[in-house]
Amino acid sequence: MSKITLSVIKADVGGFVGHGEVHPRMLERSKELLSRSHLLVDFHVTRVGDDINLIMTHERGVDDPEIHGLAWDLFKQVTEVAQDLKQYGAGQDLLVDAFSGNVRGLGPGVCEMEFEERPSEPVIIFMADKTEPGAWNFPLYKIFADPFNTPGLIIDNKMHKGFTFEIHDLKHGTRISMDCPEELYDLLMFIGAPGRFVTKAIYSRELGDIAACSTTTKLSLIAGRYVGKDDPSLIVRCQSGLPAVGEALEPFAFPHLVSGWMRGSHCGPLMPCAVEDARPSRMDGPPRAIALGFQLANGKLIGPRDMFADSGFNKAREMANEMANMMRRQGPFEPHRLHLEEMEYTTMPQIMRRLERRWTAIPEPGETAKELIAAGKAQAQGDGSEID
Ligand code: 13P
Ligand code: 13P
Ligand code: MG
Ligand code: MG
DSSP: OEEEEEEEEEOOOOOOTTOOOOHHHHHHHHHHHHTTTTOOSEEEEEEOOOOOEEEEEESTTTTTTHHHHHHHHHHHHHHHHHHHTTTTTTTTTOOOOOOSSSOTTOEEEEEEEOOOSSSEEEEEEEEEEEGGGGGGGHHHHHHHHHHHTTTTHOOOOTTTOOOOEEEEETTTTEEEEEETTHHHHHHHHHHHHHEEEEEEEEETTTTOSSSEEEEEHHHHHSSOOOOOOOOEEEEEEEEEHHHHHHHGGGGGGGGEEEEEEEGGGGEEEEEEEOOOOOOOOOOOOOOOEEEEEEEEEEEEEEEEEEOOOGGGHHHHHHHHHHHHHHHHHTTSSTTTTTOTEEEEEEEHHHHHHHGGGGGOOOOOOOHHHHHHHHHHHHHHHOOOOOOO
C-alpha cells in the first residue's frame, strides 16, 4: 500500500448552548457530507466542547487542496445548519472568506501527517476545548523527553536516541528544530512560554519518522481581534520505537494549568475526560481534553477507543475540579485572569483612553509634602485662619 495521510481538520462553527457543545444536527450533517466524498479512505467525526473535529485518512499527502476544500466546504455548510438553529457564534472560526486550496490562515485548525503504515499502527488523536495550541507543550515534553513519564526513553533501544522537536514562534512566524535530550534546557526555555512557542511536530531520531504533530493556528493573529481560543488538536503515533499508548496518556494524569477557559482570558486546569463529558459548562470550562485511540488497518480507522473514559483518570478529574475552585477564588486577579498581553478579550484600551487625562506623574520624593503645605497656605489665606 502507498503512504497514508492522517488529517485532522477542526473548527468551531457554532456552539450549543453558548460555547459548550455542538448541536447533534451539525454533527450529523458533517458525517453525511464526509460519507459522500470519494477522496477519503475513512473518517471519524467527533467534537470536544463546541469544536468539530474531522479525522480523515486518505492517500493524497498533506496540504492537499481537495482535502482542505472538502473540510472548508463542509464547515461552510454546517455553518448554515448552525445559522438555521441560531447557534452561538455560527461560523465563528471561518475568519477569511478566501479559500484558495488550503485552510491554513483562514481559521480552522489543521494537523496532518503522511507515513508508511507499520504492521500495526496505533494512533491517538488528542483534542481540546477552551485552551490554545501551546497547551500540548507540557504533555509533549513529558511524553517525548521526560524519562520519569516515559520509561521507553531509557529502556527501549529504539527510543534511546531521543526525539527532535519542531518549535514554532507564533509571534515572529519562525521555526526551529531541537534535538533531545542534548538540547532539553534550551527547549524548555521556549516551550515553557506556550502562549508564543508551540510544538508543531516531533520526529523519532532512530526511525527518522514523524511521531506527533499538532494544530498551531493562532486565531487572534489572523483576525487581529478576539475570536475565541484556538482550541487545538494533536496526533501521536505510538508503540514500536515510539511512546507506548500508556506513556502518551500518562501526562494527562496531572491536569496542568493552561490558558483559555472563560472568554479565552483565564488560566485553569486541563481536565482529561470522555467524549461524553467534554461539554464544558462551569465558567465555560474548565478546559477539556479528550483522546481517541485508533488502530489503522490499510488506512481504515479501527476504533475509536475513548482513552480517557478510564477510571484511572478519575483522580485527575477530581484534582482538576479542586484546582478550578482554587483558581476561581482569585477572580479578576492574575494569574487566574491572564497577563494583559495574553488576554484575548479586554476593555483595557477603552478604559485607558477614557481615563487618560486623570493619570498624572507620581511626585518626586518631598514634592508631595511641599504641595500639601502650599495647598494648606493657600487655604489659610483664603479663609483667614492662621497656620505657621
Ligand atoms: P513496543 O516496544 O512493542 O511498543 O512495546 C512497549 C509496550 O507496549 C510497553 O507498554
Ligand atoms: P471557544 O473558543 O471554545 O469558542 O470559547 C470562547 C469563549 O469565550 C468561552 O467563554
Ligand atoms: Mg465557541
Ligand atoms: Mg471551542
